[in-house]
Amino acid sequence: MEPDQLQPKLKANSSIFDIAKLYSWQIILTLISIVIILSVILPFAQQLTDYFGQISDYTSKYNTLVQQQQREQLLAAVTNAQEASLAKIDKLIPQSQTAVVSFSESISKKATDNGLTLTDSVVGEIVIVSQNSQSASKPSNNGGLQLVELPAEFKLTGQFSSIRSFLSKLFGGSDFIIIQKMDLQKSPAPALVKSDSSNNIILKNQNIYSSSSVDNWSMTIDLVKYQFRATNGDLTKLKNAYFQVPDNSRPSQAVLDFIDKNYN
Amino acid sequence: MAKEKKIPELFAFNLLPPKTKEELIVESRKATSKFYTTLLPIFCLALALLLFLLNTFVVGPTKDAWAKSVDNLTSLLNNPNSATGKLKTRNGELKTKTDFIATPVQKNVDFEQIFAFADKIFGNNATNSKASSYGREDTGIFVINAYSPNPDGPAQILAAIKQDPEVKDVDLRSVKKDNITNNYQFTVSFNFIVIKYGAGSTTTKT
Numbered sequence: 208m209e210p211d212q213l214q215p216k217l218k219a220n221s222s223i224f225d226i227a228k229l230y231s232w233q234i235i236l237t238l239i240s241i242v243i244i245l246s247v248i249l250p251f252a253q254q255l256t257d258y259f260g261q262i263s264d265y266t267s268k269y270n271t272l273v274q275q276q277q278r279e280q281l282l283a284a285v286t287n288a289q290e291a292s293l294a295k296i297d298k299l300i301p302q303s304q305t306a307v308v309s310f311s312e313s314i315s316k317k318a319t320d321n322g323l324t325l326t327d328s329v330v331g332e333i334v335i336v337s338q339n340s341q342s343a344s345k346p347s348n349n350g351g352l353q354l355v356e357l358p359a360e361f362k363l364t365g366q367f368s369s370i371r372s373f374l375s376k377l378f379g380g381s382d383f384i385i386i387q388k389m390d391l392q393k394s395p396a397p398a399l400v401k402s403d404s405s406n407n408i409i410l411k412n413q414n415i416y417s418s419s420s421v422d423n424w425s426m427t428i429d430l431v432k433y434q435f436r437a438t439n440g441d442l443t444k445l446k447n448a449y450f451q452v453p454d455n456s457r458p459s460q461a462v463l464d465f466i467d468k469n470y471n
Numbered sequence: 472m473a474k475e476k477k478i479p480e481l482f483a484f485n486l487l488p489p490k491t492k493e494e495l496i497v498e499s500r501k502a503t504s505k506f507y508t509t510l511l512p513i514f515c516l517a518l519a520l521l522l523f524l525l526n527t528f529v530v531g532p533t534k535d536a537w538a539k540s541v542d543n544l545t546s547l548l549n550n551p552n553s554a555t556g557k558l559k560t561r562n563g564e565l566k567t568k569t570d571f572i573a574t575p576v577q578k579n580v581d582f583e584q585i586f587a588f589a590d591k592i593f594g595n596n597a598t599n600s601k602a603s604s605y606g607r608e609d610t611g612i613f614v615i616n617a618y619s620p621n622p623d624g625p626a627q628i629l630a631a632i633k634q635d636p637e638v639k640d641v642d643l644r645s646v647k648k649d650n651i652t653n654n655y656q657f658t659v660s661f662n663f664i665v666i667k668y669g670a671g672s673t674t675t676k677t
Binding site for chain 2: 229230232233236237239240243244247248251252254255258259261262265266268269272273275276279280282283285286289290292293296300352354371374375378383385386387388389390391392393431433435446447448449450451452454456457458459461462463465
């Protein structure tokens with residue numbers, strides 16, 4: 208590098224150095240300030256902002272919880288009134304082992320008490336997996352509670368008035384039994400004997416009705432009784448599942464009305 | 472003190488040339504700049520201290536207090552054995568069980584309704600028609616089989632049922648003549664507009 212070229216550069220360097228020397232105090236303090244801002248103030252400010260954000264979150268969460276608490280306190284008035292209904296439901300649809308045999312026996316006894324003859328009966332058990340689609344309590348989140356259906360088919364014979372009385376007592380009885388299907392018909396008159404053109408005897412066993420026929424009726428009736436059952440028998444799990452039901456969910460009013468009006 | 476102050480005044484002289492106005496302005500600016508630059512880290516430190524105090528003694532404890540309140544309330548509400556927890560459990564049990572039996576309850580029909588209806592229709596008919604069987608199908612449709620010695624019997628019974636405001640979807644399913652008894656056997660199906668649940672409660676059939 209030529210001396211002529213070096214001279215201005217040295218001059219410039221000297222000038223920058225002089226300026227730096229002249230403002231060294233300001234430069235050092237400014238740098239210290241920047242360090243303080245970056246290493247202390249900004250983290251503290253960030254922490255403060257975080258705290259405010261968390262306070263805001265906690266406030267809104269707290270308000271939600273207070274509303275939930277108020278709703279749950281309001282449940283006291285509703286649920287205490289419905290406790291009797293729950294006791295009735297537990298009595299009508301007990302949570303127990305299968306009652307297939309006792310159900311069949313109780314129907315047989317009721318039929319006999321009303322003067323009917325039981326000719327045949329078949330009783331089974333079906334676990335209902337799905338339920339009302341509008342229900343909030345799906346099987347997956349009901350803690351293992353199942354509704355068990357005990358379908359039964361009974362074939363009975365007797366007088367019309369006895370059958371009416373039996374059906375009436377079945378409906379108005381203390382058990383929750385559904386008549387799913389019914390077929391009641393007058394028993395056929397005694398077989399008629401008729402001869403055809405070739406003198407062969409033909410037995411006609413058609414349903415023949417006349418005002419003078421004997422008052423003997425036969426009925427095929429499909430009944431259903433219901434039971435609750437905990438699949439795994441874990442009542443604590445069941446209780447937790449009940450607890451998880453949202454407090455703004457209300458029991459079916461139609462069912463409560465039905466229970467209250469029919470089973471006092 | 473007063474004497475000491477007078478001495479420099481007596482011997483005051485300055486060999487340096489007086490500073491120019493520009494130099495004085497520059498020096499004044501430099502002093503001001505130094506002053507403010509010195510204030511800057513002090514201000515930063517003060518601000519940092521203020522933020523620290525605010526975080527440590529005001530906002531931090533407030534946040535902790537909110538967190539504690541939320542935790543307390545959450546644990547209270549999540550306790551199934553608390554007073555409100557028991558209420559919630561009972562409500563949940565009632566909700567679950569009533570949901571389960573909502574559909575079966577709809578199927579519970581008082582069959583006395585169909586007998587009473589048949590009595591009304593067949594009780595005073597001019598064609599001497601009589602009901603011979605009663606039924607309810609899986610679909611919920613009620614069926615009455617009847618016979619009549621009069622050929623007008625099926626039509627008159629059908630008309631009487633159709634005129635009754637209690638029922639809907641009335642249908643004459645079949646009519647046939649029994650050649651042995653000369654009776655006309657017929658089947659009528661219908662549905663009740665309002666199905667009796669029993670004990671005075673009713674529901675509208677949808």
